[in-house]
Amino acid sequence: MEKRIYLDHAATTYLDEEVLNEMISVLKNIPGNPSSLHSTGLEAKETLDAAREKVAKIINAKSSEILFMSGGTESDNFALKGFMDDKKGKHIITTLIEHPAVYNSCKYLESKGFKITYLLPNKEGIVSAADVEKAITRKTVLVSVMYANNETGAINPIKEISEVCKKNKITFHTDACQAGLLNLDVEELGADMMTLNAGKIYGPKGVGMLYLKQGTKITPLIHGGGQEFGLRNGTENVAGYVGFAKALELIQANREKESARLRKLSNNLLKGLMEIEGVDLNGPVDSNNRLPKTIDVSFKKVEGESLMLLLNEKGIEVSTGSACSSKSLKPSRILMASGCGEEEAHGSVRFSLGKRTTEKDIDYTIKTVKVCVEKLRKISPL
C-alpha cells in the first residue's frame, strides 16, 4: 500500500475497530424493528434503549432527551427549523462561522420572514458572549453558536454564552460536531439543544443526534410512525446508533490523554510550518483556545487547492479554504469572518489530526509541505 497520511479528521474519521465490531454484531443478531411487539422486536428495542441510555449518561442527560437521527446536518436542521416552526416573526442570533447546516438553515428561515443576526467572531475566530448579549432584542428566542469551529478549530465560550441566554430566557443551541474531545456535559455547558454526530468521532457516517432538554419544544420535521418520541420518525438505524454510542463512549473516556497527545503533535506541526517564510496561523494563537486536532494556516503566494493536490501526490491528505476549490469560487466564509483576508484564504490549508497520527507523520508532513510550497512559489509570478 502506498503511503497515506490522513490529516483531514475534521472532515470525517475512520471507523474504530471496536465500534465496527459492535455494529456487526447488531447487524447480524438484531434484525428486528424496535416498534414490533414480539421477541425479535423487543430485542431491537432493548438494544436501542441501551444505546440511548449510554449516550445520555455520557453527556449527563436523560434518555428521553436524546433524539437519534441521520447526522449533524439533520440535527442542526431540527434545532433551527424545528424550533422556530411555531415562532413567527421572532429573532435568532447565530454567527458567521457556523457549519452550513446551521448557516443555511438560518438563511432559509430568513427567507421565511424570521430575523437573524449573524455575529462576527474576533480576529482569532472566537465568538464573544458580550456580543451575543448585545444582539438580544425583545424578539430573540434562539441563540445558536457552535462549540468549536471546523476550520480554525476556535473554541467558543459556550458556558458564558449559555449563561447570557439563561439570564434572558432564550433557548440555546450548540453544534458540537467538532467537539468530541471536549467536555460534553450538557448541564455544565448549559445547552438546551446540542448537536453531535458519529462520523467525526470514529463512529459510522450518517448517524447523529440532537440533545433536546426536557421542556424545549420542537416541531417534527419528518412525520411518520412515532419513533424518537414522535419527533424524528422512521424506523431506527439500530446498528448505527449502537455504533455512535460506542464511539462517543470511547472518545470521551480517553479525551484528556488524547487531547494532550494531539495538542503536542499539532503544536509541533505549527512550529514546523512557521519555519517556512510567509506563513500565518488562522485561528486562536493560544492553543488552549483551539481544538487539539486542528491547525489552519495560510501560505503567502501559494494557492490552496494546488498545494492540497501536490500534498495528495505525496500521500498527505488535507483540505483548503481557497476560492479555487469551492463550488462558488468564493473563499471560505468562515476564514473571511475570522480575520483572514481574501488572499490569505486563497492560500489556506487545514491540517486536522486524529487517533492514528504519529510524530513521524508530522515530521514527514512538515518536510513535505516545505518542498511543495517551494515548488509552487517557484512557478508563481507574485
Add this chain to the structure above:
Amino acid sequence: MKKKFLYSDKVKEHFINPKNFLTDKDVAKWNKEADGIGEAGSPACGDVMKVWIKVKDNKIVECRWQTYGCASAIASTSAMSEMVKGMTLDEAEKLTPKEISEKLGGLPQIKVHCSVLGNDALKTAIKNYKEKQK
C-alpha cells in the same frame, strides 16, 4: 490502494511536471529579451498568470510562463506553452481556451475559466509584441 487525482491524467501530468515555466532567477533576463510579455488575472478567484514569448519570422519560438492559481490554471498554462511553440502569430491568436482544455483531456465546467486565463495572457503578450513592431 492507489492514489487518486481530482482531474484528468493530462492535468496531473502538467501540474506535477509543468513545462516551460520561468524560474525567478531568469525573470530579469526574460523581461529584457522577450519579444512580448502579457499578464492576466481572474477577478473570480484572484489568480495571476504571466507569459513571455520570443518571436522569429512571425513564429512563436519560445513561450515561458508563471502562474499563481489552481492546478487547472497551472496545467493550462503549461499545456498552452507547449501548444503555441512553433505556431505562427496568426495561429496562436486563433487558439481558444477550448482547445487548451481539450488538450488537457477536458476540464470541469467550473475550471474552464482557468484555461481562459492562460489564453488571455498569451493574447496580451502577442499584442505587446505587435505594438513593439510599430
